[in-house]
Amino acid sequence: MNRLFNNKHFLGMLFMLPAGVLLLVFLTYPLGLGTWLGFTDAKIGRAGHWIGLDNFQYLVGDSVARLALFNTLFYTVVASALKFALGLWLALLLNRRLPFKSFFRAVILLPFIVPTALSAIAFWWMYDAQFSVLSWALERMGLIHTYIDFLGDPWNARFSTIAANVWRGVPFVAICLLAGLQTISPSLYEAAALDGATPWQRFRHVTLPLLTPIIAVVMTFSVLFTFTDFQLIYVITRGGPLNATHLMATLSFQRAIPGGSLGEGAALATLMIPFLLSAILFSYFGLQRRKWQQGGRD
Amino acid sequence: MASVHIRNVHKHFGGTHVIRGVDIDIADGEFAVLVGPSGCGKSTLLRMVAGLEEISGGEIAIGGKVVNDTPPKERDIAMVFQNYALYPHMKVRDNMAFSLMLAKRPRSEIDERVNRAATILGLGDLLERYPRQLSGGQRQRVAMGRAIVRDPQVFLFDEPLSNLDAKLRVAMRTEIKELHQRLKTTSEYVTHDQIEAMTMADQIVVMRDGIVEQRGRPLELYDHPANLFVAGFIGSPAMNFLPATIRRGSNGARVEVAGGVTVPLPRDAAGEDGQKVIFGMRPEHLALAADGQGLAAQVVVVEPTGADTQVFAKIGGTEVTAVFRERHEFRAGEAIRLVPDHERTHLFDAESGKSLRH
Numbered sequence: 001m002n003r004l005f006n007n008k009h010f011l012g013m014l015f016m017l018p019a020g021v022l023l024l025v026f027l028t029y030p031l032g033l034g035t036w037l038g039f040t041d042a043k044i045g046r047a048g049h050w051i052g053l054d055n056f057q058y059l060v061g062d063s064v065a066r067l068a069l070f071n072t073l074f075y076t077v078v079a080s081a082l083k084f085a086l087g088l089w090l091a092l093l094l095n096r097r098l099p100f101k102s103f104f105r106a107v108i109l110l111p112f113i114v115p116t117a118l119s120a121i122a123f124w125w126m127y128d129a130q131f132s133v134l135s136w137a138l139e140r141m142g143l144i145h146t147y148i149d150f151l152g153d154p155w156n157a158r159f160s161t162i163a164a165n166v167w168r169g170v171p172f173v174a175i176c177l178l179a180g181l182q183t184i185s186p187s188l189y190e191a192a193a194l195d196g197a198t199p200w201q202r203f204r205h206v207t208l209p210l211l212t213p214i215i216a217v218v219m220t221f222s223v224l225f226t227f228t229d230f231q232l233i234y235v236i237t238r239g240g241p242l243n244a245t246h247l248m249a250t251l252s253f254q255r256a257i258p259g260g261s262l263g264e265g266a267a268l269a270t271l272m273i274p275f276l277l278s279a280i281l282f283s284y285f286g287l288q289r290r291k292w293q294q295g296g297r298d
Numbered sequence: 299m300a301s302v303h304i305r306n307v308h309k310h311f312g313g314t315h316v317i318r319g320v321d322i323d324i325a326d327g328e329f330a331v332l333v334g335p336s337g338c339g340k341s342t343l344l345r346m347v348a349g350l351e352e353i354s355g356g357e358i359a360i361g362g363k364v365v366n367d368t369p370p371k372e373r374d375i376a377m378v379f380q381n382y383a384l385y386p387h388m389k390v391r392d393n394m395a396f397s398l399m400l401a402k403r404p405r406s407e408i409d410e411r412v413n414r415a416a417t418i419l420g421l422g423d424l425l426e427r428y429p430r431q432l433s434g435g436q437r438q439r440v441a442m443g444r445a446i447v448r449d450p451q452v453f454l455f456d457e458p459l460s461n462l463d464a465k466l467r468v469a470m471r472t473e474i475k476e477l478h479q480r481l482k483t484t485s486e487y488v489t490h491d492q493i494e495a496m497t498m499a500d501q502i503v504v505m506r507d508g509i510v511e512q513r514g515r516p517l518e519l520y521d522h523p524a525n526l527f528v529a530g531f532i533g534s535p536a537m538n539f540l541p542a543t544i545r546r547g548s549n550g551a552r553v554e555v556a557g558g559v560t561v562p563l564p565r566d567a568a569g570e571d572g573q574k575v576i577f578g579m580r581p582e583h584l585a586l587a588a589d590g591q592g593l594a595a596q597v598v599v600v601e602p603t604g605a606d607t608q609v610f611a612k613i614g615g616t617e618v619t620a621v622f623r624e625r626h627e628f629r630a631g632e633a634i635r636l637v638p639d640h641e642r643t644h645l646f647d648a649e650s651g652k653s654l655r656h
Contacts, residue, residue: 185381185383187379187381187383188383188385190348190350190370190377190379190383191377191379191383191385191444192385192396193349193350193369193370193371194348194349194350194370194371194375194376194377194397195371195396195397195400195444195448196371196397196400196401197371197396197400201400205385205396206385209387210386210387
């Protein structure tokens with residue numbers, strides 16, 4: 001017994017046990033249950049029976065589900081690209097010597113701090129067909145003559161929800177990239193300036209390559225969060241109009257809880273897993289630590 | 299190659315006046331070393347020559363052309379940074395080629411110049427490595443390689459050896475000097491280490507609090523320091539200072555130190571009878587004297603280094619250091635007598651600290 005407790009491997013296993021149990025109970029079980037439900041015809045109030053791939057077959061043929069997949073991909077790609085561009089731009093601005101720097105850095109975080117439901121309600125109000133402050137302001141400026149139907153037209157609704165998502169997600173990207181920028185030694189920029197680099201070349205050859213590792217991590221998280229977004233859509237559009245803004249997460253909830261088809265909803269949610277996994281794998285293999293970051297000798 | 303002229307240059311950081319009217323001339327091909335304690339403004343001055351700091355007043359000319367408003371990349375200078383500032387994501391080869399690549403030189407010329415610099419510095423085997431994979435000394439060499447490749451008018455060195463261990467520092471010191479003898483590029487080198495300054499420089503500029511205390515050839519500064527600060531800064535171990543009074547009498551000029559003992563002065567010593575002075579003697583110019591001669595001292599600590607013997611002793615209440623080529627075995631507390639080499643002693647005005655010879 002005593003020998004066992006002196007064994008490094010046994011002790012390691014023992015100490016990891018609580019964490020392992022926690023993971024198993026609170027992570028693996030729900031995930032497993034959700035996946036299993038996807039292979040059953042469970043409805044609310046009725047235990048399901050194994051039906052194999054029926055749910056998935058049905059969903060592949062379902063035009064709404066296919067639309068939700070398109071919406072999700074479009075939403076993720078456009079919003080992530082915008083978040084990256086704006087976030088990087090903000091981070092570069094905040095990394096300069098400007099007055100009230102710490103004030104601006106704090107203000108930047110505000111959208112991130114506000115509860116999503118609350119900011120979603122604010123956006124809902126700003127996008128309202130009759131009371132939109134945006135339409136009002138644009139009309140007063142003489143730029144438009146009729147109020148914009150932000151949430152009534154499919155493409156307007158898509159871009160409106162993307163705008164709300166970008167507004168919410170930019171601070172996270174900006175602050176993380178700012179942290180990355182601050183790890184770059186100023187003397188590298190000085191050396192580059194002496195080497196004859198223009199500001200753009202300094203960005204292209206010094207800033208960007210040194211920031212890549214951070215960008216990879218931040219954008220992976222950003223893509224995961226965006227792909228699985230639920231709250232914003234559910235509060236602002238509930239998936240409408242004409243399912244134009246339904247994401248896989250919202251549609252899955254819609255089918256499972258209000259619609260009662262637990263099995264079908266679960267199957268739809270399960271379909272998100274391959275996309276998320278491939279995003280993670282892309283970031284893991286494609287953007288993993290570069291050789292120059294690894295210490296030691298070759 | 300070019301000369302560098304710094305004329306009445308000032309620098310303000312907000313309300314602080316860090317460079318207060320500096321004049322330095324560096325001739326074409328000269329190796330000038332700016333030396334001084336930290337915070338004296340030497341690095342700031344170097345960065346102003348590089349164009350990394352704005353010039354608040356005065357002018358800096360490189361090769362006869364005033365460069366106050368010229369951006370760094372057009373000054374045709376290369377700089378070696380204290381932390382080397384190698385691009386961590388580029389291989390050694392690319393680090394060295396970066397400036398040539400930006401200048402859009404043909405590939406063949408870039409390769410040739412990088413390889414030549416690598417040969418000069420013995421970096422041939424390291425070209426495909428990343429900076430992370432190099433030791434401190436190797437990184438230092440790559441930083442110099444990056445400067446050499448450009449074949450600039452002026453090399454600027456900002457404390458390039460201070461991150462290396464003592465042994466490597468001595469080796470690199472020699473290497474840099476050798477390199478300069480070979481390339482003969484005008485160089486401006488900043489350090490806080492007076493030994494580096496003494497061993498490497500054609501011209502030393504001693505700075506303190508934003509002004510130049512003295513500039514000249516290394517041995518000139520050693521033999522004729524203009525003031526107490528330079529006298530104490532140049533030379534290791536530092537010069538000994540004793541408060542004293544000048545006595546001019548029938549038997550020539552002498553100086554009276556605490557305790558009433560008098561020591562003869564050099565023939566050309568200035569100063570009036572009764573003037574309060576600081577009497578300076580270098581540790582290596584002290585010798586043991588017979589009883590009744592020289593200054594009475596009491597041994598505190600003896601440090602044999604093998605090559606010489608350093609003796610810390612007290613004359614009156616003042617601690618002095620003496621260095622002997624011979625080996626002596628003293629005990630702590632032992633009374634000895636020290637006599638300075640009269641022709642090589644120094645006198646400074648007690649109030650202004652200025653040398654009485656200049």
